[in-house]
Amino acid sequence: MSGTLIGIGADGRITLAHGGGxxxxxxxxxxxxxxxxxxxAAAAQEDQARLDLNxxxxxxxxxxxxxxxxxxxxLEFAGGNIGTLAVCGTVNDLAVGGATPVALSAAFVLAEGLELAVLRRVVxxxxxxxxxAGVRIVTGDTKVVPRHACDxxxxxxxGIGVIRPEHSISIAxxxxxxxxxxNGTLGDHGAAILCARGDLALQAQLQSDCAPLNTLVDALLDAVPDVHCMRDATRGGVAGVLNELAEDSGVLVTIKEASLPVHPEVEGVCEILGLDPLFLANEGKLVVVVPPCHAEHALAAMRGHxxxxxxxxxxxxxxxPNRRGAVHLVNEFGGTRVLTMPSGEQLPRIC
Structure with missing residues (x-):
């Protein structure tokens, strides 16, 4: 249907008329x-979505x-675009709480001059x-703002989801x-976005890890119902999640550098730029905390997905001591350093 949209000119771009009602x-x-x-189609014309409570x-x-x-x-990068991010990010925020995602809403702010072809690809x-992910986008809104008012x-x-009675998962x-x-290699999304900008002439062939994690979470919870904590590691990366875990649960988190899965190309980008993959954003990775008796079962369940x-x-x-949380990173030589909460933003506009 490309080219039939009312108000689209020969250059195929969004105009202010598309937000005028x-x-x-x-x-x-x-x-x-x-x-x-x-x-x-009939339900879609209403101003609200209607869901069956039963x-x-x-x-x-x-x-x-x-x-x-x-x-x-x-807006577009290897492995996805802003639309992929929007759905996966919301689905994952529900899933890590033990909820089965059911329905999403989506609101769009479009800049005057946005290419229609780009919008179609995002949608x-x-x-x-x-x-x-097995969810529906059931309602939404659209606004158009003047050129340069947004990127x-x-x-x-x-999104809404339903939590099964047997699950009580909390960062605390x-x-x-x-x-x-x-569940996998760290920092893929942040490194992919950095390469996609082209500012640093990096040649790495990296893809974002954007993915809806709800089916992975289902497999994990089926194998190990007694998951204590779960959180997707987006902005702030795994380091941010671990610090939230330490503070809210009042524990010392000790991680081993040699055990961290990192893609060789992500590691290379980080070495060149002085970055740490633990602080880079992910869009398809989660941190899981389980009792020690279930650790191997949880690992096997995730590796099977x-x-x-x-x-x-x-x-x-x-x-x-005193339930003051902290995160310690033990390197390959046995040395320990404190892994603090990320400060500032390493990569702007990443998710």
Whole structure:
């Protein structure tokens, strides 16, 4: 349907008319968004989504609700685009709480002059990611702002999920003796975005790790229902998650540098630029904390899933004096350094 959108000129770009509430806006919604997302055309015309409470109640006894805004430069990169990020990020925020994602909303802020072809690719990526995760995008909104008022396109997504009664996962539930795992290589997304910008002429062929993790989480919880903590490591990377875990659970987290899975090209980029993969963003990685008796079962469950084939045990939790949390990194020579909470932003506009 490319080229049929009302209000699109010969250059194929979004205009302010597409946010004005008239025929151009209706054409944008119908031909771009509803064409990709709507499963029920009549229901899609309403100002709200309507969900069956009985169907939700059959899946669990609590609702999980999350929201997030996504900004990234460039909008498209190896392994995905801002639409992939928006769906995967929201699905993963639900999944790491033990919730089965059910439905998402999506709000778009479009800059005047945005190429229609770019918008179509972003929306199609969202539809594909939602289908992969088994969720529906059921409602949304669109605004158009003057040129240069935003960097092309911003997306805000919210999601609801249902938590099964047997699960009670919290970042504050870590206990001394627990084991810390990750499901794969660290820092892939942050390194891929850095390379995609082209500012530093890096030749690494890196792809973002964008992925919906809910099926991996399902496999993990089926194998090990007694997961204490789980968190996806996005901004701030694994270092940020571990510091939140240490502070909120009041424990000492000790991780071994030799156990950290890092892609060789990510390691190379970090060495050149003086970065640490522990602080780089991920969009398809999670940190899991389980009792020691379940560590090997959890590792096997993750390695048995395509998104966990490089899973690894990276550390343990210990009692902390006065319950003041801290994170220690033990290097290959037995030396220890304190891994602090990230300060500032290493890479702007990464997610």
């Amino acid at each position: 008239g025929s151009a806006m209706r054409s944008l919604i119908d031909e771009v968004f509803l064409a990709a997302f709507a499963q029920d 169907a939700l109640a059959q899946q669990g006894d609590r609702l999980a609700f999350t929201t997030d805004a996504f900004v990234v430069e460039p 199609q990526a969202m539809a594909q990611s939602a289908a992969r 092309g396109l911003f997306v805000t997504t919210s 539930a870590g206990q001394p003796g627990d084991v810390v795992l990750v 395509p998104l966990g084939c490089n899973a690894a045990i990276i550390g343990t939790l210990q009692a902390s």
